[in-house]
Each structure stands twice: as structure tokens, then as C-alpha cells.
Amino acid sequence: MKIARLGEQGREIPVVIAADSTGTEQSYDASSVTSTIDGPFLANKGLAALREALDKGALPVLENAAALRIGSPIARPNSVICIGMNYAAHAAESGALPPTIPVVFLKPNNTVAGPFDASPIPPLSAKYDWEVELGIVVGSEVSYLSTLKEAAAAVAGYVVANDLSEREYQLPGAAGQWTKGKSLPKSTPLGPWLVPAADIDANNLQLRSWVNGEPRQDSNTADLIFDVPTIIHHLSQYMVLEPGDVILTGTPEGVALSGRFPYIQDGDVVEVEIAGLGRQRQEFFRAGTATSTSQEA
Template sequence: MRIARYGEPGQERPFAADRDGVWRDLSPLVDDVTGATLQTVLGADLAALPEVHPQGRVGPPLAGIGKVICVGLNYRDHAAETGAAIPDEPILFMKAPDTVVGATDPVLIPLGSTKTDWEVELAVVIGREARYLSSPADSAAHIAGYAISHDVSERAFQLERGGQWDKGKNCETFNPFGPMLVSADEVADPQALRLRLSVNGVVMQDGTTADMVFGVDHLVWYISQFMVLRPGDVINTGTPAGVALGRADAPYLRPGDVVEIEIDGLGAQRQEVAQA
């Protein structure tokens, strides 16, 4: 199943499509797609719902996100390009849910920013509560599906201003999400997905989730040892090489730039960069 929400911010309507590609209106079934309604939506008989042809702005495919947990330095080539050692355990940090915007919404350069950077990431959406899972083998039962996240980062705020990474990760619009949530049963192997990101038509990132240091199942298990993962929580699983921080041949983002992102089977994003 593929789930999407269309409409202006705060007024999105939920839709879903099976493998036949026919979009159906979820409004007769649920008011919106949230952590609380995910299982109802995933178990729905879509053929019984009205056929629709959604148009307009694509919002985030999930409303009411509880928390966004991010994993740093989780690709071997990304760690290498930044001169960092491969971590012994996953590096975790948080993004506020209000950083989440739609897949085609503008990305805003913060006031005073000199180093706003891009990061394509596979996002994992939690569908069932995960607390102290016994092993990574238990993780799959708690995953509702997958989506694209753009983990935008301001590197000067993140690395040069002291304290933790939060200052460079939680600026307004710093987590475009979507355009759709693809149910876990439609992703044969989350460790075999190609991720691509371009800026102004120039490819900057072209990697594969096979290069993750810690795979999806390991991450869900590991994070559940430190916090309760609840339906509607999102995990951003890290980014491959090619970010501006690790390149000498690419400037950081500036107003007027266009970022385009794609992950196999999960759709595509396109953002125009503007000044906050």
C-alpha cells in the first residue's frame, strides 16, 4: 500500500493506493493518517473506498508524528568523507516533529546560515509500539513502512557553535518527508535501495542502503533499548557520501537552488531553496 496526503498545510486529506495504482479516498475510514490510525489504514479494503485523482500540494504522508529519531554517520562512505571513525554503536540525535514539511515544500535557509547542507535518507515509520525488543529479528513486526526524508543540516550551527547537534538540525523546514509512505510489505529489502540527490541538476549523492553501518532492523531494536518507539514515530537512518560538508567541489545551499531526491520505490522529492 502507498499512503499520501494532499492539501494545504493543516488541511491535508488522506489517500491510499494498492499495487494497482488506483488512489482511494481514506476519509470515509479515518479522519487522517496518524500513528493511532496506521493499522486501520494498512488493514483496509481499499476497493471498497471511493476512487479519486489527488491533485495539488503533497503534504507529509503522516500527521501527528510523535518524534523523529536520527542516526548519524551510519554510512561507511559518509563517515570516510567527513574524516570520522565508524561508530561502535549508532549515534542518535533528535529532530522536532515541527521540522517536517511536504516533499515539494520550500527549504528555508536560516538567518545567519553559511553552511546549509543536504542529506537524502531512508525513513522508517513505526507501526506498533516497540519497547526493549529482544533482538533485531523482532524489529520487522514493528515497522509500518518506509518513506524519503531530507535531513537538512546547518553545519556551522551543528558543529561550530558548541553543545549538541540540535542547533543545526531543527531549523524550520529542515525535514521534507514523503511524498508517500510505502508499506513494509512492498519493500522487499530495505538494505538494497538506491538513494540519489542532485542540486541544480548535478548529482551529489548516489548511494545504497547496503552501505549502512547498522541496518534498519538493528536500528529499531537498538533504539528500543533507550526509548519507547510508538506508532507514528519516524527514524531517519543516515545518509550516504556526497554531502557538501565532505566535498570540496560543491558550495552549500543558497536561495534559488533546486534539490531533487529519489529512493527506489519510494517516489521523489523536489524542493526550491529560499531565504527564511
């Protein structure tokens, strides 16, 4: 079972994608079960309700599904929490040692976009970069967890994410800051689907990315320094995780920051994919002009 939200931005409808009795994959309108896929829905055992409705044949086929825009499978999360340098090879290409505790930063929730939405390059950007990542969708409120088992139980499902990053804003320069480099419009495409945690093994998923059809990243979540339960347990010691929150688990080697590839340019096409979770595709364009400032209030 895969969960999606289809339709114009702000008017998406919930959809369940599953094989019918003939083995043909169909998209089913889940509006009779919920109006959207968000934190309250997940916390109220919503995925189980969708599965039950699907098994009973209570969801009608959405005939025009293929013609609809694909939105983020999760309506705007309360928090987007990110783990940095969680693959040893990526830490090395970034000029850093592998971390001994998780590196944590946040992205604004208004950066979330659909997986095929056109993606703006910031007007003053020279170093816009791609990052394929496994995204965790939190299914229950957790704080100060005691065990990794409790942490694993808090996962509702998984999504593909592209953690787009402006490296000049993030790292070097007079005022390089992670928040500046990670907060740009539509810089967190999610989807195309949410796959329930019970339906996939997050410990062994291939992650890949391409720019203009040329391979860039090719790794596996088995190479994560900190696995999913460890990440959730660690975060719960410092913040309350709420249903619908999204945690990005880090990117493997093969990004432009490595110096081996050019940064994203106007007209480029970036694709990212995780086995079992689907594939994204963003066409990039240069956003409207802006002027730099030497002083800030």
C-alpha cells in the same frame, strides 16, 4: 500500495495510490477509513484496513488528486529520531571513523514538512546542507526488545526523508551543537508516500540526490552500517518508540560537508529520491533577516 496525505497544510486527506484493473495508477480517497495517517491509526492495524478497503473497491477515485499539494504522509510524529554517520563513506567525508554503535540524535517534530514545500534557508546560515535518507515509520509501541525479529516486526513502512542540516550550527564554532543544526523550520521533508514494509525490501534501495540537476549522492541501503532491525532494537534499549514515530537511518556520502560541493544557496533546487519510495523536490529561499547574538540567556 502507497499511502499519501494530500491537501493544504493542516487539512490534508488520506489517500491510497494503487493501480486499477487496467494497470493505471489511481489516487483513492481513504477518508471513509480514517481521517488521517498517524500513530493511533497505524497501531490499530490501519494499513491492513486500507488494503482491505482497496481490494473491496470501497475507496472512490480522488478526481482532483494531481492538483492537490502533497503533505508529509505521516501526520506530525511524536518523535523524529535520527542515526548519524551510518554509511562508512559519509563518516569518512565528515572526518570521523565509522561508528561501532549507532550515533543517535533527535529532531523536533515541528521540522516535518511536505516533500515539495518551499524550504527556507535560515537567515544567518552559510552552510545549509542536504541529506537523502531512508525513513522508518514505526507501527507499534516497543521498548527493551529482545530480538531483531521483534524489531523488524515493529516497522509499519518507509518514506523518503531529507535531513536538512546547518553545519556551522551543528559542528564547529563557539557553540556547535547537533540539536541547533538539525532543528530548523521545515528541515525534515518527508514523502511523497509511505510504502508499507511488506511491499518493499529496505535492504536494497538506491538513494540519490541532486542540486540544480547535478548529481550529488548515489548509494544503496545495502551499505548501511546498522540495518533497520539493528537500529530499532538499539533504540528500544534507551527510549520508548511509539506508533507513528519516524526514524531517519543516516545519509550516504556526497553532501556539501565533504568540501566537494557548495552549500545550498538562495534559489537552489534540491531533489532526493529512493527507489520505490518516490522523489522530493525543494526550492530554497533565504528566510527573513535576523541578527546574531554574542550572549544568550
